[in-house]
Amino acid sequence: MKDPTHQLKTRTVKIIQFLQTATRGMEEPASMKIVDRYGRKPFLILISCLLSLRTRDTTSYPASCRLFAKAQTPQEMLKLPITTIEKCIYPVGFYHTKAKLIHSMSQDLLNRFDGKVPHTKEELLSIKGVGLKTANLVLGAAFNIPAICVDTHVHKISNQLGLVHTKTPEQTEAALQKIIPKKYWIEYGYLMVTWGQNKGRNASKAIAAMGL
Numbered sequence: 001m002k003d004p005t006h007q008l009k010t011r012t013v014k015i016i017q018f019l020q021t022a023t024r025g026m027e028e029p030a031s032m033k034i035v036d037r038y039g040r041k042p043f044l045i046l047i048s049c050l051l052s053l054r055t056r057d058t059t060s061y062p063a064s065c066r067l068f069a070k071a072q073t074p075q076e077m078l079k080l081p082i083t084t085i086e087k088c089i090y091p092v093g094f095y096h097t098k099a100k101l102i103h104s105m106s107q108d109l110l111n112r113f114d115g116k117v118p119h120t121k122e123e124l125l126s127i128k129g130v131g132l133k134t135a136n137l138v139l140g141a142a143f144n145i146p147a148i149c150v151d152t153h154v155h156k157i158s159n160q161l162g163l164v165h166t167k168t169p170e171q172t173e174a175a176l177q178k179i180i181p182k183k184y185w186i187e188y189g190y191l192m193v194t195w196g197q198n199k200g201r202n203a204s205k206a207i208a209a210m211g212l
Contacts, residue, residue, distance in 0.1 A: 005178065005179065008163060008179045009179045009180075009181070011163070011212065012163055012179050012180055013180075013181065013184070014212055015161070015163075015207060015212050016180075016184050016187065016188060016191060018207065018210060018212055019191040019192070019194075019195055019207075020187075020191065022195070023191055023194045023195055023198070026194050026195075026198045027194070027197065027198055028194060029057060029190065029193045029194055029197060030048060030052050030057035030060050030061040030064070031045065031048065031049065031052070031137055031141055031190075031193075032141075032190060032194075033057075033061055034048045034061070034064060034141075035141055037065070038068065038072075040141065040142050040143075040144075041072070041142070042116070042117035042119075042138060042142035042143065043072070043073060043074060043109070043117050044064070044072060045117075045137070045138055045141050045142045046105070046117050046130070046134065046138050046142070047064065047067070047068075047077075047102060047105075048060065048061075048064040049133075049134045049137050049138065050098055050101060050102065050105070050129060050130075050134065051063050051064050051067075051089055051092050051098060052092075053093070053094075053098075053133075053134070054094065055092045055093040057197065059091060059092055060092050063088065063089040063090070063091075063092045064089075066088040066089070067085065067088040067089055067102075070084070070088060073115070074105075074106035074107070074109045074110050074115050075106075075110070075115065077102060077103065077106040078103060078106050078107060078110075082099045082100060082103055083099075085099040085102055085103070086099040101128065101129040104128055104129070105127055105128070105129055105130075108127055108128065109127070117138065117142065119139065119142075119143045119145060121135050121136070121139060121147070124138060124139070132150070132169060132170060132173065133149055133150060133151055133169065135147075136148060136149040136150070136173070136189075137149040137189075140185070140186035140189070141186075144186070146182045146183070146185040146186060147185055147186065148173050148176050148177060148180065148185045148186075148188060148189055149186075149189035149193075150169040150172045150173045150176070150189070151169075151189070151193055152196075153192050153193045153195070153196030153197065153203070154172065154176075154188070154189055154192045154193065154196075155169055155172045156196070156204075157192055157195070157196055157203050157204045157207075158172060158175075158176060158192070159172070160203075160204035161204050161207060161208065161212075163175075163176070163179065164176060164179075176188070195207075
C-alpha cells in the first residue's frame with residue numbers, strides 16, 4: 001500500500017518543477033520586482049509587502065517605488081510627514097491606515113530592534129501590522145530563511161489541486177510544510193503567485209491539464 005503523503009510529496013515536487021519552467025518570462029510579483037530593483041533590503045521588502053495587502057501589484061509596486069524615492073530607512077521614513085507618505089502611496093487600498101502603520105512600524109523598529117528588521121517569525125509578528133503572510137515573505141525574500149508565504153493564489157490553487165484541504169492561510173501553511181521539501185518553501189510561494197497572477201481563473205486547470 002502506497003503512502004498517500006509520499007504520493008502528495010512526489011506530485012507537489014513535479015508541480016514545482018513544471019512551474020519553474022512554465023513561469024519563465026511571465027510578469028513577476030511585486031515582491032520579486034522590489035528585490036530585483038533594490039536588493040534584499042529587509043525594510044523595503046517589509047514596507048512593500050504592507051502596501052501590497054488588499055491591493056493589486058500594478059498599484060502597489062509603483063507606490064512602493066515612489067515612497068522609496070523619498071525614504072529607505074526607518075529613520076528617513078519618520079522624517080516624512082504622514083501626509084507625504086499618503087501622497088506617495090495613493091491609491092493603494094487603505095492608504096491612510098497604511099501611512100500611519102509605516103510610521104509606527106518605523107518607530108517600533110528603532111525602539112526595539114535598533115532600526116533593523118528582525119529575522120524570526122515571532123519577532124516579526126510582534127510588530128503591529130505584520131501578519132503571517134508578511135512575516136513569511138520577509139523571512140524568505142529578505143533573509144533567505146525557509147518559509148511558505150501563503151497569499152490568495154497559494155491558498156486557492158493548492159486547495160483546487162487537492163494538495164491541501166484547508167480553510168485558512170494558517171492551515172494551508174501547516175499542511176504545505178508537510179508535503180513540500182524545505183528547500184522549495186520560498187520558491188513555492190513565488191511560483192504559485194506568478195502563475196496565479198498571470199493565468200487568473202484558469203491557473204489550477206492549466207496545471208491539471210498537464211496531468212499533474
